[in-house]
Amino acid sequence: MRRRFDREISGMAAEDALGNHPCRGVRPASRCTRSADKETLQAENRMRVCLTRIIYCRCPASLLLGILLISQSAPFATAAPAASRGADEIRVLLVTGMDHPAHDWRRTTPALKEVLAQDRRLRVEVLEDPYRLDSQDLSRFHVVLLHFCNWERPDPNDKAKENLRSFVQRGGGLFLLHFASGAFRDWPEFPTLAGKVWDRKNSHDPRGPFRVSILEANHPVTRGVGSFDTDDELYTCLTGNVSVEVLASARSKVTQQDHPMAFVHRYGAGRVFHTPLGHDERAIRSAGTSELIRRGCAWAAGREAVQPGKIDQGLVR
Known part of the structure; x- marks a missing residue:
């Protein structure tokens, strides 16, 4: 042997x-x-x-x-580099941590992350202190999502403002949700950056059901998305002189006028998506609003939106 x-x-x-x-x-x-x-x-x-x-x-x-x-x-089929495997990722910095007393950011932030996660490309990092925007390396992200209002608190400092402004100016994406329109009250450039901001002389309809009408059927954010019903706050308080493209609107029971519910514009090389929808976790999770949130985030990053019906339904509660 x-x-x-x-x-x-x-x-x-x-x-x-x-x-x-x-x-x-x-x-x-x-x-x-x-x-x-x-x-x-x-x-x-x-x-x-x-x-x-x-x-x-x-x-x-x-x-x-x-x-x-x-x-x-010694496997013979080598794995793809990490950069290749993550080539489709959209990195999002979700800025939260403070808001008006009527907005419970501790509940809405997890709901927002859950909605975004239904598009598996979206990788969300949460910053629970807007004042730390002055020290963030925003170049690591494709989109900054503002989900806060410094209600009765001072604005983040000038370094934080310039960090955000220059990020968008150079081509970064900006997403403003709900009462983010009321942030940075003492920053003269913010209305230009946001497209429209909160007018303190106006407010919103009482919380309740209303219909959101899609106005631009061919825009990447709303292509294939039909008008929908939601239960939310209908903002009648947005104002601004910047030319924006309104993608969706709703008719106020108080003013009897149509008001923008989703709009976009460009700031330098960057894209800005803004929606006043999303008062609480229930409103954020509603089918139509959550669709706009995901698609608006992808558009702000310069990516194609996932078509309706092709999201990861396994993550929907």
């Missing part, structure tokens, strides 16, 4: 020297370098080291162990 095993090992060594490696059809490194990448070459080198040890030990158990180790540590 020992002699037969010695002959087999000697034959393997001889074939290896001739370039006819018997194990799993692997060729010598001199041939592999023409067609394999560095990782595969290193795997084959480890294989030859193991076979050399097997020949030295002359032990069938060592032969089995060497083959098992090679099969675990």
Whole structure:
């Protein structure tokens, strides 16, 4: 038995020297370098080291162990680089942590993350302190989503404002949700950045049901999305002199006028999506509003929206 095993090992060594490696059809490194990448070459080198040890030990158990180790540590189909696997990711910084007393950000923030997660490209990082915008590296993100209002508190400082402004100016996406229109009250540039802001002389209809009418059927945010019913606050308080493209509107029972429920505009090289919808977690999770949230976020990032009906329904509660 020992002699037969010695002959087999000697034959393997001889074939290896001739370039006819018997194990799993692997060729010598001199041939592999023409067609394999560095990782595969290193795997084959480890294989030859193991076979050399097997020949030295002359032990069938060592032969089995060497083959098992090679099969675990040297896969021939290499994994894609992390950058390639994450090429479709849309990184979103969700800025929250303070709001008007009527807005419970501790409840709406998880609901908003849940809605965004239905588009698996969206990767959300939460910042629960808007004042820390002055120290954030916003270049790591595709979109900054403002979900706060510094109600009866001072604005974030000038460094935070310039960090946000320059991010959008250079091509970053900005998304404003609900009462984010009331943030940065003492920043003269904010109305231009946001498109429209909260007018303190006006307010909103009482919370209740109303219909949101889609006005631009061919815009990427609203393409394929029909008009829908929701139960929310209908803002009649937005004002501004910036030219915006209104994508959706609703008729106020108080003013008997139509008011914008979703609109977009450009700031420098950046895209801005703004919706006053989303008063609480129930409003955020409503089918039509959640669809606008996901699609508006993708558009702000410069990406195609996931078509209606193709979101990950398994994540819907």
